[in-house]
Amino acid sequence: MATANEERERDGLFSFLSRRRFLKLSLVAGGTILGVGGAGVLALRGRAPKVEGLQVLDAHEYQTLQRLVVVMLPQTAAIPVDAAAMDLPRAFDDFLANEPEHNVEDLKKALVLIELGPLVFEKKLTTFSRLSAADRAEHWNAWAVSDNLLRRQVSIAMRKFFNLVYFDHEQVWPHIGYPGPSMKRTKGVTP
Amino acid sequence: MSGAILDLSKEAMPDGFSAEVCVIGSGSGGATAARLMAEAGHEVVVLEEGRDLVGPERTQRDAPMYDQLYMDRGGRASHDLSVSVLQGRVLGGGGVINTCDVVPIPDGVLQHWAVKYGLEDYAPERFKPFTEDALADLSASRIPESLVNLANAKLRQGADALGLRGEVMLHNRVGCRGLGTCLIGCPIHAKRNPRMVALPKAIEAGARIFTRARAVKVQNASQELKEIEVRALDPGGYHEQNELKIRAKIVIIAANAVSSAQLLLRSGIGNAHVGKNLMLQPQLPIIGIFDERIAAFDGIPQSYAVTAFEQEDNHEFGLWGFRIEGIMGTPGIVSSLLPFSGAPGMEGMAQYDRMAPSLLLAPDAPSGRVEVARDGRLTIRYEQRDNHRERLRQAVEAAAKVYLEAGAREVLVPTVPALVIRSAREAKQARELRFAAATAPMLSAHQQGTVRFAASERDGGADLNGQVYGTRDVYVFDSSGFPSSASSHTMTPIIASSRMLTSKLLTRI
Numbered sequence: 001m002a003t004a005n006e007e008r009e010r011d012g013l014f015s016f017l018s019r020r021r022f023l024k025l026s027l028v029a030g031g032t033i034l035g036v037g038g039a040g041v042l043a044l045r046g047r048a049p050k051v052e053g054l055q056v057l058d059a060h061e062y063q064t065l066q067r068l069v070v071v072m073l074p075q076t077a078a079i080p081v082d083a084a085a086m087d088l089p090r091a092f093d094d095f096l097a098n099e100p101e102h103n104v105e106d107l108k109k110a111l112v113l114i115e116l117g118p119l120v121f122e123k124k125l126t127t128f129s130r131l132s133a134a135d136r137a138e139h140w141n142a143w144a145v146s147d148n149l150l151r152r153q154v155s156i157a158m159r160k161f162f163n164l165v166y167f168d169h170e171q172v173w174p175h176i177g178y179p180g181p182s183m184k185r186t187k188g189v190t191p
Numbered sequence: 192m193s194g195a196i197l198d199l200s201k202e203a204m205p206d207g208f209s210a211e212v213c214v215i216g217s218g219s220g221g222a223t224a225a226r227l228m229a230e231a232g233h234e235v236v237v238l239e240e241g242r243d244l245v246g247p248e249r250t251q252r253d254a255p256m257y258d259q260l261y262m263d264r265g266g267r268a269s270h271d272l273s274v275s276v277l278q279g280r281v282l283g284g285g286g287v288i289n290t291c292d293v294v295p296i297p298d299g300v301l302q303h304w305a306v307k308y309g310l311e312d313y314a315p316e317r318f319k320p321f322t323e324d325a326l327a328d329l330s331a332s333r334i335p336e337s338l339v340n341l342a343n344a345k346l347r348q349g350a351d352a353l354g355l356r357g358e359v360m361l362h363n364r365v366g367c368r369g370l371g372t373c374l375i376g377c378p379i380h381a382k383r384n385p386r387m388v389a390l391p392k393a394i395e396a397g398a399r400i401f402t403r404a405r406a407v408k409v410q411n412a413s414q415e416l417k418e419i420e421v422r423a424l425d426p427g428g429y430h431e432q433n434e435l436k437i438r439a440k441i442v443i444i445a446a447n448a449v450s451s452a453q454l455l456l457r458s459g460i461g462n463a464h465v466g467k468n469l470m471l472q473p474q475l476p477i478i479g480i481f482d483e484r485i486a487a488f489d490g491i492p493q494s495y496a497v498t499a500f501e502q503e504d505n506h507e508f509g510l511w512g513f514r515i516e517g518i519m520g521t522p523g524i525v526s527s528l529l530p531f532s533g534a535p536g537m538e539g540m541a542q543y544d545r546m547a548p549s550l551l552l553a554p555d556a557p558s559g560r561v562e563v564a565r566d567g568r569l570t571i572r573y574e575q576r577d578n579h580r581e582r583l584r585q586a587v588e589a590a591a592k593v594y595l596e597a598g599a600r601e602v603l604v605p606t607v608p609a610l611v612i613r614s615a616r617e618a619k620q621a622r623e624l625r626f627a628a629a630t631a632p633m634l635s636a637h638q639q640g641t642v643r644f645a646a647s648e649r650d651g652g653a654d655l656n657g658q659v660y661g662t663r664d665v666y667v668f669d670s671s672g673f674p675s676s677a678s679s680h681t682m683t684p685i686i687a688s689s690r691m692l693t694s695k696l697l698t699r700i
Contacts, residue, residue: 072532078541095264098429102568137533144532144607152607152629153272159536160266160527167522167540168253177544178488178522181251182370183378 056096064115065089071140079175194394199423200403210236213439215406218284219685220445220669222385227693229396237400241281249376253523256375269573274473274633283386290493292680293331293361295322299504308674309646325687329363330383340490342547343517347495349597355499369490409458412662445669452561452641464652469559471635478603479547479594487519509675513553513586528632530609551586554676557640580626587621606631637681644672657692
């Protein structure tokens with residue numbers, strides 16, 4: 001079997017949040033979190049409903065992603081397809097189950113950062129999941145254009161994964177004018 | 192044992208396996224070398240980390256195909272996420288997932304390499320036969336007019352109206368039906384790529400090909416008999432299962448400029464040049480949005496290129512300037528490149544069938560680095576240079592004018608914040624683009640450099656035969672050796688170069 005070190009071969013989109021960088025960010029955020037206190041952070045986060053069958057994520061992380069997905073991929077008049085009904089967080093859980101350990105660690109840190117984002121970056125005594133839907137959208141949209149490189153990176157990673165999976169769903173295609181894979185609609189084409 | 196493909200996730204490799212030649216990587220460089228060596232009567236084994244994914248298994252769906260056909264499941268990127276590094280991980284390598292562009296190394300670049308870097312074998316007249324053989328391998332031909340789709344026709348229309356030079360590109364498809372999903376594999380195998388040409392010929396000549404086989408280390412590199420440490424992967428390619436050893440006298444590494452350098456560094460092989468001089472040739476997407484339906488997802492995604500701004504004989508860099516090439520992807524990948532989240536993102540994707548996207552391709556100077564940390568973790572360190580940013584600004588301005596001239600309602604530059612251009616006058620706003628880290632969806636499909644060929648150990652990582660300095664018969668036959676950007680598309684240059692280097696090797700053994 002491969003050792004943990006040998007599994008750490010890959011770098012990239014899902015392994016950007018190194019321990020060093022997370023530590024640095026934690027120091028920046030530390031003042032705020034210390035001010036609130038560990039118990040205070042736990043109280044702010046509250047309880048998350050139990051979710052059956054998760055392989056990697058815990059209930060809190062799953063809840064954060066549920067909220068995030070709705071913000072990133074809202075139902076609109078143009079594309080009235082409910083992302084929440086697709087259980088995209090579970091797709092993320094499935095994805096993580098086959099990622100190297102260091103990527104899983106990094107992405108879990110990113111989820112903590114998203115959940116505590118209002119506290120860490122806006123000094124608000126609340127969490128991402130507890131924001132109103134409108135405030136959550138405003139808060140998340142600020143990540144993509146932030147001066148903070150790490151926030152932009154988290155935004156890119158989340159957008160890349162969830163957009164890829166959401167727009168791969170057939171229910172979405174009629175609303176974007178995509179007729180689906182050409183093999184299914186091209187007569188007489190055989191491998 | 193005769194030539195065959197063996198999937199190590201399902202079948203055990205014969206115990207104590209050895210071969211005369213071990214080729215690591217099954218893409219353009221590796222497949223070509225394996226074929227020529229096997230046809231010359233040598234005993235050859237090929238190691239490929241990906242699997243052999245063929246026919247209807249190529250489902251034309253974003254999520255499973257990026258997962259199975261690309262390195263790191265499509266997630267490979269530079270250290271700060273500024274550039275997505277698209278690298279094939281499938282039997283046949285990058286040729287399976289590219290857009291089939293056949294662009295040989297221009298004579299100006301070959302001359303530049305011969306004069307500036309002393310690569311005399313690449314001098315235009317000497318290298319010409321190898322390019323011709325590569326073009327024959329690829330069944331290269333001009334894309335028929337009937338397969339130029341509306342998106343590419345719009346690009347041509349705008350360029351023609353502005354008097355800009357361009358061309359319908361050469362490609363390596365035979366029997367193409369315009370299925371449109373070249374980037375995630377052709378389900379009818381219309382690409383005459385290494386998977387369909389060189390590898391079958393290698394097998395016919397007796398080569399054995401192991402898939403789901405990750406080469407992690409080359410040991411005894413200075414001795415006659417090398418030992419390659421291999422990990423068999425699970426069927427999904429996610430986890431390493433068991434360790435194997437292969438012995439070989441000759442090791443040819445052709446695993447892509449990133450992975451070849453990674454393997455050498457991890458093995459502790461080579462001099463201080465190994466890993467340096469990486470070129471990612473980052474490309475920026477730009478999207479013309481029309482009022483009419485364009486359906487760019489139908490037909491060949493990349494068939495027309497505006498070449499008016501390209502330089503093939505820049506004194507300092509060789510290939511320079513920029514080009515504009517039509518492109519399209521399936522919905523998942525296109526949406527992930529858009530700069531919006533939330534409702535604006537949904538509004539953006541609602542225009543998917545009215546998009547005519549292009550890639551702005553600007554060659555870069557060798558400036559990046561592949562690193563492998565003590566714990567084995569790979570880092571692709573890459574900082575975009577000012578001279579690249581500046582040409583991208585010019586490219587954005589030019590491409591915006593082209594699309595507007597062709598009747599686009601607006602042109603979207605997918606930076607954060609997004610830039611939307613609605614008139615030729617507004618196109619000047621491109622001059623203000625900063626391209627700060629992780630603010631533009633740059634893509635790299637043509638990684639080069641990292642084990643530069645040089646006549647002296649002082650100047651590069653491998654000699655003029657492709658032999659890695661400090662080794663005995665350990666070679667790199669892929670784009671790792673290119674000292675500057677070879678071409679706007681690297682498949683043909685790699686095949687031609689591998690043909691030349693393999694021919695030289697055959698004369699010595």
